[in-house]
Structure formats: C-alpha cells, structure tokens
Amino acid sequence: MSKLLRKPKAVEISPGVTLIHDVMTDSSLLEFVGMKVIDLNPGATYTEDLDKVECCIVALTGKITVSDQQVTFENIGTRECVFEKKPTDSVYVSNNQQFQIEANSQARVVLCYSPSQQQLPTKLIKAEDNQIEYRGKYSNKRLVHNILPDSNPAANSLLVVEVFTDSGNWSSYPPHKHDQNNLPYESFLEETYYHEMNPKQGFVFQRVYTDDRTLDETMAVENGDVVIVPKGYHPVAVPDGYDSYYLNIMAGPKRIWKFHNERAHEWILERK
Numbered sequence: 001m002s003k004l005l006r007k008p009k010a011v012e013i014s015p016g017v018t019l020i021h022d023v024m025t026d027s028s029l030l031e032f033v034g035m036k037v038i039d040l041n042p043g044a045t046y047t048e049d050l051d052k053v054e055c056c057i058v059a060l061t062g063k064i065t066v067s068d069q070q071v072t073f074e075n076i077g078t079r080e081c082v083f084e085k086k087p088t089d090s091v092y093v094s095n096n097q098q099f100q101i102e103a104n105s106q107a108r109v110v111l112c113y114s115p116s117q118q119q120l121p122t123k124l125i126k127a128e129d130n131q132i133e134y135r136g137k138y139s140n141k142r143l144v145h146n147i148l149p150d151s152n153p154a155a156n157s158l159l160v161v162e163v164f165t166d167s168g169n170w171s172s173y174p175p176h177k178h179d180q181n182n183l184p185y186e187s188f189l190e191e192t193y194y195h196e197m198n199p200k201q202g203f204v205f206q207r208v209y210t211d212d213r214t215l216d217e218t219m220a221v222e223n224g225d226v227v228i229v230p231k232g233y234h235p236v237a238v239p240d241g242y243d244s245y246y247l248n249i250m251a252g253p254k255r256i257w258k259f260h261n262e263r264a265h266e267w268i269l270e271r272k
C-alpha cells in the first residue's frame with residue numbers, strides 16, 4: 001500500500017472518544033501539516049493543550065461545544081452528513097492554548113494543525129462565513145467551501161478547505177502542485193486529504209506525482225482514508241455513480257495558496 005495512504009482506525013483514547021486518524025508531523029512525511037480525526041459519543045469530551053501549533057477544529061458532522069479557557073462556542077455544527085453539502089462551523093485555536101470539545105450529539109471532528117508562534121485570538125469560523133466556489137467545467141466541476149483560506153487572517157500558517165466532487169468528475173484538476181517556495185509563481189504548501197464517499201462503498205483514484213516522476217503514486221482511495229501530499233501534483237478522479245468529499249489541510253513556510261498547473265494539461269482550462 002502506498003506510503004501516502006492512511007486507512008482509518010478506531011482506537012478508543014478516552015471514554016466515548018475514538019481516534020480515527022492521527023497524522024502528525026512526527027509520524028508522517030510532513031513537516032508543517034498535522035491532522036487528527038476523532039469521533040465523540042454524546043456527552044464525551046476531548047481536551048488538548050497546544051504547544052507551538054495552531055488548530056482549526058472542524059465540526060465535520062454532529063453538534064459540539066468548543067471552549068478554551070476564555071470563550072465557549074456552544075452547539076456548533078450544521079450537518080449530520082457531509083453530503084448534505086452545507087458549510088459547517090469551525091473554531092480556530094492558536095498556539096499555547098488549551099481547548100476542550102464536548103459532543104452535544106454523536107460527532108466527528110477533524111483537528112487541523114500547523115506551526116504557530118504568534119498567538120492569535122480564538123475564533124468561531126461560522127458556516128455562513130465560508131467562501132463558496134463553483135469551480136471547473138465539463139467533467140471537472142466541483143463545489144468548494146473555503147473554511148480558512150489565505151484571505152482570512154485568523155491563522156498564522158493554516159489553510160483549510162473542503163471540496164465536493166460529483167459522480168464522473170475530476171477535481172484538483174487539471175493537475176496542480178504547490179511544492180516550491182518560489183513566490184510570486186508558486187508557494188510551498190504540504191497538504192492532506194481526508195476523503196469520504198457516497199455511497200460509502202465507493203472509491204476514487206488519486207495520483208500524487210512529481211515532474212521527474214521520482215514520486216508517482218496512484219491510489220484507490222476509500223471512504224475515511226487520508227492521503228498525504230508532501231509534494232507534487234495530486235488530481236482526484238471520481239467514478240460514475242459515486243460522489244466524493246474531501247477536506248484539505250495545507251501549510252508551509254508562507255500562508256499563501258499559489259499553485260502551478262502542470263503545463264501538459266493546462267489546455268484543459270482553455271476550453272470554451
């Protein structure tokens with residue numbers, strides 16, 4: 001199995017809290033981006049002390065209450081299933097802060113981490129404040145919810161976005177990369193994909209590859225899988241009959257999303 005593909009697990013880490021994914025920089029190919037996926041039963045609580053990282057707490061499904069030692073955001077979250085295609089609520093918590101999550105219902109939460117030195121205010125990122133985009137044409141149409149884009153100054157290095165790609169379409173396509181610290185032409189951002197499928201037995205194909213093909217992995221990615229993108233192009237293809245969801249976390253030396261399209265496929269964008 002590719003070293004870029006992580007399958008979901010189910011480890012109960014405290015009463016009512018199950019760890020589904022734990023992709024942190026000390027156990028992955030990544031230096032900047034970390035992520036955890038946790039399930040919480042109603043009434044269960046999860047507490048974490050952040051060191052020199054910031055965290056975006058995404059209420060993926062269900063209702064949660066999030067607090068640090070000063071503020072509390074009660075009963076946030078907007079959906080029971082990501083395929084309701086409604087934006088959801090998130091909370092930004094900065095470095096050297098403690099946060100607690102309490103589940104008001106059965107909930108799945110994605111914890112998105114990246115380096116942070118300068119402590120910023122804890123902030124509710126409301127669903128209605130997500131920037132919505134309809135990208136692409138022909139068979140690369142997708143719906144994008146920008147949860148924490150580089151235009152939002154709430155974070156020091158973290159970028160979070162979710163993407164819905166319907167049956168028979170491609171996304172993260174034409175292939176693009178952001179693995180060079182070469183602004184204004186390209187930024188260096190590591191990336192993770194947390195995938196869900198509808199129906200659940202579905203899969204997508206994702207290829208992660210570099211210009212020189214020293215990295216070239218094509219994976220069948222299933223519901224709940226995580227794909228790690230340390231570098232390279234990273235297109236996703238969705239088979240007929242299934243809809244795809246993924247949550248992207250990006251971070252690097254500069255909090256700017258400036259990607260480079262693979263020249264060989266850039267003509268895709270020129271079609272009328």
Ligand SMILES: O=C[C@H](O)[C@@H](O)[C@H](O)CC(=O)O
Nearest residue numbers: 135142161163171172173248
């Ligand atoms: O670089 C960002 C990620 O590859 C995705 O968020 C991608 O941009 C989604 C898309 O445009 O299809």
